[in-house]
Amino acid sequence: MGSPPSRPSSAKPSDDLSEGMPKDWMFWCIIFSFALSTLITAVEFTSIGTALPTIAHSLKGEQFIWVGSAYALGETALVPLCGGLSQIIGRRPIMLSALSLFALGSAICGAASSMNMLIAGRGVQGLGAGAIISSVQIMLSDLVTLRERGTFSGLIALAWAVGGGVGPVIGGSMAQSGNWRWLFYLNLPICAFCAIMILLFLRLKTPPATLREKLSKMDMIGNFLVTVSTTSVVTGLTWGGVRYPWLSGRVLLPLVVGLIGLVVFIIYEIYFCKPPVVPIVLRMDWTAASGYIQNFLMAVVAATLSYWFAIFFEACKDKSPTGAGVHIFGLSYSIGLMAIVAGVAIKKTGNYLIPIYIGWMLTIIGAGLLTTLRADSSLAKSVGFPVIIGSGVGIISVALLFPILASIPVTQTAPTMALYIFSRNFGYIWGVTAGGAIIQNELKRNLPASFLTQFPQGVEIGFETIPVIPSLEQPLKDAVLNAFGTALKVVWQLVLGVAIAGSLCSIGMKQLQLHTKIDNDWGRDELAVINHMWSRAPQREQQQQTDIEKRDQGDN
Template identity: 40%
Template sequence: MSPGASATRQLSGTTFWLSFTAVVVCNFLSALDITAVSTALPTITDELKGGDKFVWVGAAYGLAAAAILPFSGRLADTFGRRPSMLACVAFFFVGSALSGSAKNMNWLIAARTVQGIGGGGIINLASIIVSDLIPLAQRGTYQGFLILTWCFAAAIGPIIGGAFAEKATWRWLFYLNLPLAGIAFVLVACFLRVRTPPGSLREKLVRIDLLGNFIIIVGTTLALVALTWGGIQFPWNSAHVLAPLIVGFSFIALFFLYESLVPKEPTLPFDVLANRTSFSGYFSTFLHGIVSITTIYYFPVYFQACMNASPIRSGVMLFPTALVNSPFSIVAGIIVKRSGKYRFPNYAGWIIMLIGFGLQTMLKADSSTGQWVGFQFLTAVGVGLIWASTIFPILAPIPVTRVASALAFYNFCRTFAQTWGVTISASILQNELKRRLPSQFLAMFPDGAEIAYAAIPLIRTLPDDLRNEVRDAFASSLAIVWKAMVGFSAAGFLTVFLLREVTMHRTTDETYGLQEQGPLSEKPSDLEDSPNTRGFSDELTTA
């Protein structure tokens, strides 16, 4: 049977659709939590008296998710996709239960760390399993459906978070995850029928690069701690920030050196970075992670601080972002699938994002509905196009046997960048608010407090003149955040010039295919279908 015929058979069977459904539900579970928390943060920090630690509610989750990603990819290769996904869902369940029962900010931050381990693994395993089931050349539409799921969660998440925070209790935001995680666990256990690599437990443990994973976890943790502290709890030039930042990035550099020289089965095989097309895709993914999470986290701040919106209403006002991302992610996937080329949606996405963020810098405290809706719409179009487009230049030049490692690093770049996006934007906003807010209002907050989220519940209680000054200060400060996103988008646009069109794979790796059917095609060797061995010359077969 030809590869094309095998692909058609595998992508139309009941086992395939049940397996794909299990992956989609897991992806939805993780995405809902990330997006719902943003609108509830002001209420959470106010109730737990943790205005000085607000950024850690998101950063602890992102930090844990980023640190675990390379390790989860290696676990998936060694122990199989289904056991690894079940473990991640279990971690997410436990972390959600602990978050919902938190009595103080330290408890919540620790619980979010546990939750982040599960959430990061879920997102990573979801993309890896989809790559096992669907050849890259046919993945555009399916990739779009995964992003559609994420964006649907992004659409309803802020409203759910705002509703619980305003009408009930924010704790139900986390308790809601418990039945969803239970459903996801059952679906994975019953329907995710993919092969598990053979071998004893001892043989599999020996294959795991424990030292390499320890190095990257330590490096990532230290770097993100420094980024979280910088400009908020401590000045950027203080030892509290510089020491962990320098040591953290030293560990990350050591990880790359160690992986290239020591382990026989490295966590990060360097052939996933050996050509400029894949490298450009990773860098573009990193930049996209920064700008996309900033939009999700800081538009609700604009709505609640400048427009006196309630948590629920701010979630509704975020609809232009949430509901536009997903259709244009699917559009990008369809374009790639039908044309076999991926450069155009990458170009278009960054250009539109540049325009959108540029317009957002013009938003004022009294901007019209047409302005904040229209500017959001444009930015969301660009964000959606890029969301679905960077995976293709990353995977096209590498052999299918390296997909899990490549996707683990892809998800690491995105998750690591999202934490950068939250913390960099928080630092910019904090510093700008200190400069722009009226002195009598600033005097209400102790040193080290995160002003934005601590201030929002107080704004509506202020006298009219002071309230208008505070609203204007927030709008002007957020304009600087959007200007920073213009810079990141410009850098993203420049990465596209490194891309080359590479013929995309029409095979998958049989090692992890569906159990009830034969392989999609013969298992390729490391050299077959491996144009990346040509290095940065990128003299690749063009589509």
């Protein structure tokens, strides 16, 4: 589309589409496409937990932890690049490319004939998912003001929670019926539908620039550093204590190299790169920095719960994959509902500190209660305790956005959101990989030797043991159930420690004013034209009336 008409320099913020932007039917179609895109990424993230035992048994594969780690790695590695690219070539092309990548990865997973092929497909899926989540948050900032973000971030969080809630049920039911491949194939028409919605209704302005100017803004060194470093960290976390001992060089080397690489990336971005991938770090104060740290820690908690809690019902409560998915509804939907509540409250009050404090308090209480769960705990406790921690996570997941965005000018929204999503997705990696490593290490110590002899491949395929638990004779069955219960208790202890660390990081944050502007270099392109047309409408009507009166006088 052509450039929108220029606006008077004296226009107020509300006059230049920065406040009170009309929420027409096209706007809600865009929001729906954002929500649906987010929903399918959540389904893929959470459904694999209940389906993985069946998939591992079907493909006869080892290193099943990489099925989750590859997805989380893909979600994280290229997010900073997505933020830069969206700033250079525009938001819509990145979103469409993200949906295409997600569809491609889904097709590879559905056609997988081996565990390695499945892992590769999950990595491609993750690349698309990370770009989808990042693009949605960036474009949402282009469409609504920060004060309005609470409500709309809550809606997107609710979509993620709905996907997280139905994901385990979908994954479990398809695995139980032997149709686990459709868990991936069903993404193809949904991705196509979302892409059509984006093509039809999303029109965002893109600042003009030549190809040379756009390429000169690409920070290839920074993106290379963060991608390689993240991959190295994930490799060390995934192998630690499972494939190799924690103190072995094959675990310590990638961990140390990856963490040093991330430090080098930050130093490079601050002092050497022009323009940097994440320029916002140049002006980061404690309020914003604390927001990023808490965002990472919250993601560790959320990923650990979403990915591993269904295993508690399958391995300790003798539930089917579908039944396990149903029993974690309380966890999933408490996250989404409380995210909506938090978003509305922040919009009305402008205060984000109180929700953050309340959210961490609920998370700590819920995590503490989870550590008391055993294989023989009542079903009421097993279903009810996660609702408390889910409520806390839901509140925090929305509230942490505000201290970060309130600390920066609106022109820095895209790189800021890219760093925000990167810190969250990096936390997802730790939640998935650390949880899996803990479970495998604890199973190695606690599973009866007589049971382990049935699996010569070793404890690394521990998930393949879950489908055979219902057929075990007593007392072996109870011993296996208790072994899984003990392993998961250590995971919940990790969650408790992370929640306490997150609450401590919230100390010293400031309450900043939530601005009511958006970056007018972006936003909906057609709205500028519509607004201009409407602003001229009274003049046109007056001119038409004058012409009619002159014509009538001439006729007389």
